[in-house]
Amino acid sequence: MVEQFKKFWKPEWNDKAKQLGKTPHEIITMASLIETESRIDEERPVVASVIYNRLNKGIALGLDQTVVYIAKMENRWDGTINKSDLDSTSPYNTRKFPGLPPGPISSVTESSINAALNPATTDYIYYVLNVEKMTARIISILPLVNLRKEKPPIKCGWNSKEPKNASRKRIIINSFQGTFKSFCCLI
Numbered sequence: 001m002v003e004q005f006k007k008f009w010k011p012e013w014n015d016k017a018k019q020l021g022k023t024p025h026e027i028i029t030m031a032s033l034i035e036t037e038s039r040i041d042e043e044r045p046v047v048a049s050v051i052y053n054r055l056n057k058g059i060a061l062g063l064d065q066t067v068v069y070i071a072k073m074e075n076r077w078d079g080t081i082n083k084s085d086l087d088s089t090s091p092y093n094t095r096k097f098p099g100l101p102p103g104p105i106s107s108v109t110e111s112s113i114n115a116a117l118n119p120a121t122t123d124y125i126y127y128v129l130n131v132e133k134m135t136a137r138i139i140s141i142l143p144l145v146n147l148r149k150e151k152p153p154i155k156c157g158w159n160s161k162e163p164k165n166a167s168r169k170r171i172i173i174n175s176f177q178g179t180f181k182s183f184c185c186l187i
Contacts, residue, residue, distance in 0.1 A: 027116045049124060059125060062094060067092075
């Protein structure tokens with residue numbers, strides 16, 4: 001596997017990683033997070049920017065896919081993120097511990113490596129994923145402060161009904177109570 005990786009890893013990526021203050025291992029770990037967070041190549045540099053911004057601010061990454069990885073590694077993944085998953089003391093739990101996990105959580109594509117090496121320039125520290133259809137498409141990437149200042153206010157609610165003729169998108173977000181609920185947001 002190491003030999004296969006050496007064939008895949010491009011030598012110029014070492015220099016780019018060094019410019020970013022990262023090791024190749026950190027870039028691959030970050031690329032694995034990007035890979036699991038977005039399946040859309042064009043979105044990956046923005047996801048990378050959120051990861052870098054949170055790392056630079058010392059904010060825990062809070063990526064659900066890392067707790068899914070933990071549950072799978074411990075043979076207890078049942079398709080639902082439970083409160084016990086969020087409370088895991090594994091160093092891979094990016095909800096609990098700031099910084100990158102100790103290693104990759106998935107295999108990576110060149111697209112995710114490129115995003116990790118070339119993040120978009122943003123001040124974003126949050127994003128919302130449309131996972132209802134498992135497209136993992138980012139619906140809105142806004143700093144939280146912009147959400148609070150939005151005029152008219154964004155109208156959101158748990159399990160809310162979509163009004164007729166309204167431009168709403170249904171998204172799934174973690175309720176922080178161990179289950180996922182449908183959250184409808186006017187955006």
